[in-house]
Structure formats: structure tokens, C-alpha cells
Amino acid sequence: MKLTVNGTEHEVDADPNMPLLWLLRDLLNIKGPKFGCGVGACGACTVLIDGYPVRSCSYFAGDVDAPITTIEGLAGKDALHPVQDAWIRHGVPQCGYCQAGQILAAVALLQDTPNPTDDDIDAAMTNLCRCGTYPMIRAAIKDVANSDGGGL
Incomplete structure (x- = not known):
């Protein structure tokens, strides 16, 4: 599957039912989203998909159909958000x-x-x-x- 994360397109070989959190952390080595509860209750895993907050621990990677922003992609190169x-x-x-x-x-x-x-x-x-x-x-x-x- 192809995903755009923090402005970069990635092609990954992953089960579409894999939680987005694990795809980001384990396959793309993006460590900003954290595992907290695994059921979408705590929000430590929150990312933005097309600007909307999503609990990535309970969102299937195969359901992503828009750009993803993690904390790593929020700031500019020379200034904080x-x-x-x-x-x-x-x-x-x-x-x-x-x-x-x-x-x-x-x-x-x-x-x-x-x-x-x-x-x-x-x-x-x-x-x-x-x-x-x-x-x-x-x-x-x-x-x-x-x-x-x-x-x-």
C-alpha cells in the first residue's frame, strides 16, 4: 500500500488490517505516536489524517486514504509550529x-x-x-x- 506521511510517499508491504500505529512505528520508524491503551481511548497515538485527529492504534492502515501528519511533520525546518x-x-x-x-x-x-x-x-x-x-x-x-x- 502507498501512504503519504509528513509529506513523503511510502510504499509498504503490510496487512491492511494492521493498526496504523504499528505501521508508523515499526515499518516506517516514526516514533512520535505512542502506544498507550490500544483501544483508542487515551490519545497518545493521535495523528492527523487530512487534518483530522485519528487514534492510530485503532485505525486500520488499509483505511487510510489521505495524507498523514505526525508530530515529526508538524513543524517547519526552521521554526516550531x-x-x-x-x-x-x-x-x-x-x-x-x-x-x-x-x-x-x-x-x-x-x-x-x-x-x-x-x-x-x-x-x-x-x-x-x-x-x-x-x-x-x-x-x-x-x-x-x-x-x-x-x-x-
């Missing part, structure tokens, strides 16, 4: 395990809802953080929304 920059400025990362998925979920939220309310953030940011950085996550999202006149 605005959400990554806000994450650092607000001290969001603690242990860091969930952060790639959190950042990608936030990017999708801001692309869809440039000026999210607290309720919008609560509805979209369903990824779990064991360190409890939710107040900092909210602040970073609002910072990005406010810093450039609304979203990305």
Missing part, C-alpha cells in the same frame, strides 16, 4: 508521553475552531494526560487562538 511554541512557553510537557497526541489534537481543534471556548476545548481535547497538565493545555490553546487573530 505555533502550537508547539505555545506548549513550551506554557510549560505543558511534564513526562511528555502524551504530548505529541495532545499537540496534534490541539492543531486540529484550532484549524476547525479558530477561537475555541472552554467548552470547545473540553469537547475536542479528549486525550488523557497522567501528569494533569490540562490547565496549561487550555492556556496554550487560548494563547495560539489569541496570538494571531484566531487559530492557524
Whole structure:
């Protein structure tokens, strides 16, 4: 099957029923998406498919029909993505395990809802953080929304 990941086309020999997470990590050596629960509940494995957040541990590789973005493909060569920059400025990362998925979920939220309310953030940011950085996550999202006149 052919997949475009972070702007690069890959041809892989994989079972179409293989979870996308394992194709990314094991076959393409892309380690940003993490295994957390295996049932799509925690969000550590979140990637963007055509800009939409997807839990890659419970999404079949054969179902992918659009470009995939992982945390590795989010930033430009010379600058962080605005959400990554806000994450650092607000001290969001603690242990860091969930952060790639959190950042990608936030990017999708801001692309869809440039000026999210607290309720919008609560509805979209369903990824779990064991360190409890939710107040900092909210602040970073609002910072990005406010810093450039609304979203990305």
C-alpha cells in the first residue's frame, strides 16, 4: 500500500488490517505516536489524517486514504509550529508521553475552531494526560487562538 506521511510517499508491504500505529512505528520508524491503551481511548497515538485527529492504534492502515501528519511533520525546518511554541512557553510537557497526541489534537481543534471556548476545548481535547497538565493545555490553546487573530 502507498501512504503519504509528513509529506513523503511510502510504499509498504503490510496487512491492511494492521493498526496504523504499528505501521508508523515499526515499518516506517516514526516514533512520535505512542502506544498507550490500544483501544483508542487515551490519545497518545493521535495523528492527523487530512487534518483530522485519528487514534492510530485503532485505525486500520488499509483505511487510510489521505495524507498523514505526525508530530515529526508538524513543524517547519526552521521554526516550531505555533502550537508547539505555545506548549513550551506554557510549560505543558511534564513526562511528555502524551504530548505529541495532545499537540496534534490541539492543531486540529484550532484549524476547525479558530477561537475555541472552554467548552470547545473540553469537547475536542479528549486525550488523557497522567501528569494533569490540562490547565496549561487550555492556556496554550487560548494563547495560539489569541496570538494571531484566531487559530492557524
